[in-house]
Amino acid sequence: MRVKASSYPYVAWALLFVAIPLGLIVYFSFTDAAGSFTLDNIIQAGIYSNVIIKSVWLSVISTVICLLLGYPLAYIMSRSNPITARTILLLVMLPMWMNFLLRTYGWMTILENNGILNQFFGLFGLGPFEMINTQGAVVLGMVYNYIPFMILPLHSVMSKIGNDVIEAAQDLGASPISVLSEVVVPLSMPGIKTGIIMVFVPAVSTFIISQMLGGGGNQLIGDIIELQFLGNAYNPNLGSAISLVLMVLVLMVMSVSGFLSDDNLEERVL
Amino acid sequence: MNDIIISLQNISAEYDGEKVIENMNLDIRDHEFVTFLGPSGCGKTTTLRIIGGFVEPTEGDVFFEGKKINDVPPYKRNINTVFQRYALFPHLDVYDNIAFGLRLKKTPKEQIKIKVAEMLKLVNLEGYESRNINQLSGGQQQRVAIARALINEPKVLLLDEPLGALDLKLRKEMQLELKRIQQALGITFIYVTHDQEEALTMSDRVLVMRHGKIQQNGSPEDIYNEPINAFVADFIGESNIVGGVMHQDYLVEFAGVKFECDDKGFEPLEAVDVVIRPEDFKMVSVEEGQIVGKVESITFKGVHFEIIMEGHGLKWMIHSTESREIGAMIGLTLDPDDIHVMRKMEESVI
Numbered sequence: 001m002r003v004k005a006s007s008y009p010y011v012a013w014a015l016l017f018v019a020i021p022l023g024l025i026v027y028f029s030f031t032d033a034a035g036s037f038t039l040d041n042i043i044q045a046g047i048y049s050n051v052i053i054k055s056v057w058l059s060v061i062s063t064v065i066c067l068l069l070g071y072p073l074a075y076i077m078s079r080s081n082p083i084t085a086r087t088i089l090l091l092v093m094l095p096m097w098m099n100f101l102l103r104t105y106g107w108m109t110i111l112e113n114n115g116i117l118n119q120f121f122g123l124f125g126l127g128p129f130e131m132i133n134t135q136g137a138v139v140l141g142m143v144y145n146y147i148p149f150m151i152l153p154l155h156s157v158m159s160k161i162g163n164d165v166i167e168a169a170q171d172l173g174a175s176p177i178s179v180l181s182e183v184v185v186p187l188s189m190p191g192i193k194t195g196i197i198m199v200f201v202p203a204v205s206t207f208i209i210s211q212m213l214g215g216g217g218n219q220l221i222g223d224i225i226e227l228q229f230l231g232n233a234y235n236p237n238l239g240s241a242i243s244l245v246l247m248v249l250v251l252m253v254m255s256v257s258g259f260l261s262d263d264n265l266e267e268r269v270l
Numbered sequence: 271m272n273d274i275i276i277s278l279q280n281i282s283a284e285y286d287g288e289k290v291i292e293n294m295n296l297d298i299r300d301h302e303f304v305t306f307l308g309p310s311g312c313g314k315t316t317t318l319r320i321i322g323g324f325v326e327p328t329e330g331d332v333f334f335e336g337k338k339i340n341d342v343p344p345y346k347r348n349i350n351t352v353f354q355r356y357a358l359f360p361h362l363d364v365y366d367n368i369a370f371g372l373r374l375k376k377t378p379k380e381q382i383k384i385k386v387a388e389m390l391k392l393v394n395l396e397g398y399e400s401r402n403i404n405q406l407s408g409g410q411q412q413r414v415a416i417a418r419a420l421i422n423e424p425k426v427l428l429l430d431e432p433l434g435a436l437d438l439k440l441r442k443e444m445q446l447e448l449k450r451i452q453q454a455l456g457i458t459f460i461y462v463t464h465d466q467e468e469a470l471t472m473s474d475r476v477l478v479m480r481h482g483k484i485q486q487n488g489s490p491e492d493i494y495n496e497p498i499n500a501f502v503a504d505f506i507g508e509s510n511i512v513g514g515v516m517h518q519d520y521l522v523e524f525a526g527v528k529f530e531c532d533d534k535g536f537e538p539l540e541a542v543d544v545v546i547r548p549e550d551f552k553m554v555s556v557e558e559g560q561i562v563g564k565v566e567s568i569t570f571k572g573v574h575f576e577i578i579m580e581g582h583g584l585k586w587m588i589h590s591t592e593s594r595e596i597g598a599m600i601g602l603t604l605d606p607d608d609i610h611v612m613r614k615m616e617e618s619v620i
Contacts, residue, residue: 164357167324170344171351172371172422178345182370186361 028240041241048224048242052249055221058135059203062142066150066199067192069143074154074191075184078161089155092148104141104212111137111213133215141209142199149198157191158184197254204250221246274336275300275425275458276321281330283316283482290316291327291482298460300425303452305461307469308479309505314462315354317479318428321460322351335425350419351428355435356411358403364390364414365399371422389417392451409440416451426458433468445471466506470494478502499615503545510587514544514611522611525582527560529604533611542611548576548589550608559601561586565594 032038073092077085095103110116111131121127131137161184169183185192207222214220221242228239276298283291291313298304306314319325320332323344332339339347350371358367368389372382390396393413403411412432419427429448433441449472452459463469469476470490478485478493478501486498497503500511514524519534524544536542556562563581570576577588579600586602594600 162355162357164353164355165359167344168351168353168357168359168418169370170324171322171349171353172418173345173374174370175345178374182374183359183361187359189361 025240028237029244041237045242045245052221062139062203063200065143066147070150078158137213138210141213142203146199150195153194154191157188161187273300277333279331281327283327303459303474305469305473305476312479313482314479318462349426350424352415352432354430356415364401368418389421393417429461500543510546516540516542530606531609545610548587551588551602554601556599556601561602565598
């Protein structure tokens with residue numbers, strides 16, 4: 001069985017870097033510093049329920065904005081000629097070649113109280129507006145950083161929708177809006193689902209964006225977790241417990257809303 | 271005539287700066303089965319797409335029941351299309367595919383149910399309502415595509431090489447089936463194909479196209495028996511095409527022999543193309559033959575033998591139910607009405 005043998009490295013990889021760390025997190029979550037079993041960490045994680053709710057809320061907003069912005073662009077890309085499509089794709093990918101921190105620093109200098117935008121508004125005697133250290137800035141940072149992960153899966157699904165299917169819908173009496181709602185959206189559902197997961201999951205656990213653009217007042221759950229490992233509050237057991245709670249919450253939300261269900265749509269469409 | 275349903279007037283179309291249709295004029299009558307026939311790139315599909323509204327002509331007007339419809343988008347035209355690769359909706363089952371058009375029109379549910387059942391019966395797919403599209407064979411998908419288009423009760427159905435992907439036997443069945451459906455519903459079918467046999471079998475009228483122009487417009491019998499030029503003759507069925515000279519009315523010379531023929535109205539000594547169908551040769555003894563030659567090859571074709579004979583410096587294709595030995599000398603004769611004399615085309619095509 002050559003296929004089987006060739007999969008061993010991946011199995012080893014998955015064990016080493018996925019299964020074992022996950023097991024460790026579960027272990028830390030249910031033990032105290034001395035290593036004996038306790039539920040205290042999980043109970044203590046409940047203190048941060050407000051932060052968790054805020055993280056989920058901001059991530060949902062960011063994901064919706066990514067979808068609203070990314071969907072039309074992906075659709076335009078899939079219907080334009082290959083050269084135009086590739087150029088847009090390159091432009092979407094280009095910022096990703098820059099360091100994540102650097103990109104976010106860039107936004108700091110733009111949004112700061114005496115940053116580029118406020119200086120510009122100042123020319124007209126406006127402002128300064130408080131843009132940095134707001135929830136809006138955090139959402140902006142999330143959208144900016146994660147929107148490529150929405151566009152890419154959408155583009156790959158939509159470019160497989162044949163022109164003839166769209167023409168068939170028009171032929172049968174579908175106005176442009178009906179074409180979109182009856183054919184394009186249902187056929188791109190796998191891409192929408194993938195895009196939502198790819199944006200929502202990193203957004204909900206981010207800590208750099210909230211630290212840099214949100215200031216001290218907009219701590220997200222990722223920041224709290226970071227504090228438990230690297231900060232003054234050093235408490236890996238609590239940090240693991242919060243991570244576990246967040247992970248379970250995300251999985252629950254996604255399975256309830258059908259994102260992980262296998263309805264064979266992808267198989268039928270692609 | 272008032273029963274003209276579609277009229278194309280001075281239509282030209284370009285694709286990537288290249289003219290694909292040149293100044294086409296065409297009237298299509300109600301209830302007619304019209305076929306555009308031609309090799310790929312002749313503009314037949316483009317013509318169909320102009321009627322469907324998917325391509326805008328660069329010049330000229332399209333009329334539907336006397337009204338100009340140049341600016342009417344496809345979804346507002348009372349015309350439906352059966353696409354080349356079916357273009358069924360993969361996210362919908364058979365029922366929902368067929369119901370698609372009626373749902374857009376907000377037809378009541380019970381009525382949709384009745385009409386879908388009617389359509390499934392028409393295309394012989396009863397009991398397939400809840401099948402997925404990818405569970406169907408090519409032929410079944412084709413039937414769904416036809417049902418999906420016909421349920422909207424279009425005045426005109428456009429069919430773009432709908433049988434191209436099917437195997438020979440299924441294709442023949444579907445040809446008869448389409449003809450039956452067209453006659454049962456009495457609507458206009460405009461059909462595109464490069465298969466001459468398909469065109470001849472189904473159509474009331476065939477339009478042979480080449481380089482964006484209609485070469486000949488006539489009944490299948492006319493097109494086959496009286497091709498207007500060497501291109502049509504060559505494209506429709508098999509033929510021997512040789513150069514000749516018209517001596518006078520009813521007298522043509524080719525292969526160094528003078529023949530009586532049925533054609534007239536040419537200039538004295540005008541160079542012409544002479545077309546002879548392979549089944550029109552009669553094989554006789556060498557002494558009786560007008561053309562004499564040696565059998566080069568014989569191929570069994572089922573109903574007939576295809577014999578290639580070399581004689582008078584030319585190769586002749588003969589279809590006959592009789593066989594001969596390879597290398598045998600044979601003679602051929604022709605009746606005057608077997609010889610089709612036509613004007614030389616501006617450009618050589620064969």
